[in-house]
Amino acid sequence: MITNFLLDHSALVPVAILLVALVCAVLGLLFADRRRILWALAGVSSLPVFALTLVPTVHTIDEILCTVQFSVPTLGAVELLANVALFLPPVCFAALASRRPVTMLAAGSVLSAVIETLQALVPAIGRACDTNDWLMNTIGAVLGALIAAGTAWLVDRRAQSGSSTGAISS
Template sequence: MVTTSLVEHAALVPVALLLVLAGCTGTGWLLLRRRPHDRRTPGALALLGLLPVVALTLTPTPRRAFETCAVQLSLPSPGSVELLANVALFVPAVFFAALATRRPVAVLLAAVGASAAVEAVQAALPALGRSCDTNDLAMNATGAALAAALAAGTTALAARRSHRRS
């Protein structure tokens, strides 16, 4: 259902990715400005950001997946719906986890490991109806890197602005 919706509105997928990035950044900026020492709120938002990851990657589907993994690497383009959706998938969880921990590199590495684990589970359990694909891992890692970089930048800017006001 989600994939069909995305394919039917392929032109909106890049816009949705930009909105996810902007929404996370704006929310993070406000959190850091209003509550600079609060780690619980971004932590809770990071956990909420994991819900779509689990729902879209590990819940069973009615179809049966291939027994092998697809090994390929494609670059995202505005029309590549699935690739862009995979870029966006880990963004909220990684962004807010990086704000909560103030360790964007560690969060990035954990996200790449989590994405690899998801692909391994999909490969090991074909009954889920999910296909293991190296493109998914690469695009999830790309989105996680974007989110970690945005979180680091947002944190640095908020700290700099706060320091200037003091």
């Protein structure tokens, strides 16, 4: 339903990604000091990654298939930009929980490569490997790591200004 809507209104895809990013940042700010909740959010937001990439489809592929291409997404490229949005939340929440955005960025990119490899090597799941998917997932991971780093910076700055204000008023 959401996919059909976005296909019909492809100009809204960047808005959808911005909303995903905003929700991640707000939840990151709200739960910055609750790492268990952030890990839970990372886990829950990973479920669509696995559901949309590894759950078998009704189609079967008879051979190993991997499309090797690298395209720059346009604002109307729904599938490419959906791959960006897919990896943004889990990387963002894991980076906030671990306070290691670069490590989580790398983990997100490696996870995407593993998924694409499985899609290529296990034709029974009916999914085809595509290097564009890995690239767009990695761009989503980069955005997630950047949002996490920015959110962590805001949290740290807020904590510093709160502690220095408290020291002055005492």
